[in-house]
Amino acid sequence: MNRGRKSLLLIRIWAVLVLLALWVGSGLAGAPRNVILMIGDGMGYNTVRAAAYYQGASLVFEGFPVKYAVSTYPRGGGYDPQKAWASFDYVKSGATDSAAAATAMATGVKTSNGRVNMTEQHRKLKTIVDLFSEQGKATGVVTSVPFSHTTPACMAAHNGNRNHYAAIAREMLAGPLDVIMGAGHPDYDDNGQRVTIKMPGAYKYVGGPFLWAALKNGTSGWQLIETKRDFENLAEGKGLKPGAKVLGLARVRHTLQQKRGWDTLAPPYAEPLNSSVPTLAVMTQGALRVLEQNPRGFFLMVEGGAIDWAAHGQQLGRLIEEELDFAQAVAAAVEWIETHGGWEKTLLIVTSDHETGHLWGPGSGLPHTFAPLVNKGPGRLPGAKFFFAEHTNALVPLYAKGAGAELFAGYANEVDPKRGPYLDNTEIFQVMLGKAAWRIPVKKGKGLEKSAATWKEAVGF
Numbered sequence: 001m002n003r004g005r006k007s008l009l010l011i012r013i014w015a016v017l018v019l020l021a022l023w024v025g026s027g028l029a030g031a032p033r034n035v036i037l038m039i040g041d042g043m044g045y046n047t048v049r050a051a052a053y054y055q056g057a058s059l060v061f062e063g064f065p066v067k068y069a070v071s072t073y074p075r076g077g078g079y080d081p082q083k084a085w086a087s088f089d090y091v092k093s094g095a096t097d098s099a100a101a102a103t104a105m106a107t108g109v110k111t112s113n114g115r116v117n118m119t120e121q122h123r124k125l126k127t128i129v130d131l132f133s134e135q136g137k138a139t140g141v142v143t144s145v146p147f148s149h150t151t152p153a154c155m156a157a158h159n160g161n162r163n164h165y166a167a168i169a170r171e172m173l174a175g176p177l178d179v180i181m182g183a184g185h186p187d188y189d190d191n192g193q194r195v196t197i198k199m200p201g202a203y204k205y206v207g208g209p210f211l212w213a214a215l216k217n218g219t220s221g222w223q224l225i226e227t228k229r230d231f232e233n234l235a236e237g238k239g240l241k242p243g244a245k246v247l248g249l250a251r252v253r254h255t256l257q258q259k260r261g262w263d264t265l266a267p268p269y270a271e272p273l274n275s276s277v278p279t280l281a282v283m284t285q286g287a288l289r290v291l292e293q294n295p296r297g298f299f300l301m302v303e304g305g306a307i308d309w310a311a312h313g314q315q316l317g318r319l320i321e322e323e324l325d326f327a328q329a330v331a332a333a334v335e336w337i338e339t340h341g342g343w344e345k346t347l348l349i350v351t352s353d354h355e356t357g358h359l360w361g362p363g364s365g366l367p368h369t370f371a372p373l374v375n376k377g378p379g380r381l382p383g384a385k386f387f388f389a390e391h392t393n394a395l396v397p398l399y400a401k402g403a404g405a406e407l408f409a410g411y412a413n414e415v416d417p418k419r420g421p422y423l424d425n426t427e428i429f430q431v432m433l434g435k436a437a438w439r440i441p442v443k444k445g446k447g448l449e450k451s452a453a454t455w456k457e458a459v460g461f
């Protein structure tokens, strides 16, 4: 090796080390003041399309300035864009579950399916909630399914098995979270009716009968709110005890709305909504009231949890209802941001943990036909079909706006022929901490410099 090449090599090593040091050392220092992560569980590109067609207008987050695709596979997996579009069936294998995907977003580490912030070697992983609360920031989770269910669990709990709901609930209620909202009420069914006979496991979602008793009698350290009116009052900033931790438990068993009634295959809103529970938007507003009290800022995760459940059930009507409820929660977050310091202070990320249902237009299928959904106008179900009842390994969409959203560009350094540049779900964690990518993402002439919008136009999606 001659002298010139040697010194060039040294300069390169030095540059990499400096970048690495900057990257590692940046810690939370570069993190936005507030981070709101909104996860549509099971939400794919066509989930968004179906709801937008039904609504007759784009969903609020489709207008965000930063848009990429995200790979979601669990530890040991992968995603091959060429294979994904060469065979309609490719994405039916290798899919993540919500636990591995939410762990990736909350910790930046890939694990195997079923694990809540635990590696295969049973090592506990520090989460975004742990990191933010260590900085004196407030933290919270909101969902439309039981609060101890997997996605909110992965923000704050650690367990080798996502189904250990009672243990997860106990850890969440003992930990740093300042606000927790969701379903999982032991005294009500899926229609919001009071149950008189308790089934085994009735208290699992709230951490067992003893913890429930403590929550009810006020000795748990949590302010428990349950009625729709209580949620609405909190959303308006009423009834808030300063400094109190708030558990908002909607009076319903599994979901706010998705499991109600008899005909879950009915068109959207054909069956009346449960009238005794808040919307996800009202819950989001209430959670923000609690979190905004902290002058140092906060992390909030909001999950549209039953989008996935509707897709597993092949319920197109309920899927659209859940997606629109989620979009309204995003609109509530946008309104809060625009009236509380603006986009310079808060990063808003809307994404998904995985696609569920392999939702495509009629006529899709073997060997490699991906037909678009058919828009039949507002208020009418689009032409769409579920081609799978489980999760897929398809890329999911990500929409972002606000403080630090530009950092996503540095991570979106792989390209899918139809979805455009994409990042990995673990990299969402890095952006939430305000960490810039140290890899150089842009290779001129390979299409990487094109925006997602350009890519979508080019392929007609």
Ligand SMILES: [Zn+2]
Binding pocket: 042, 098, 308, 309, 312, 356, 391
């Ligand atoms: Zn699922």
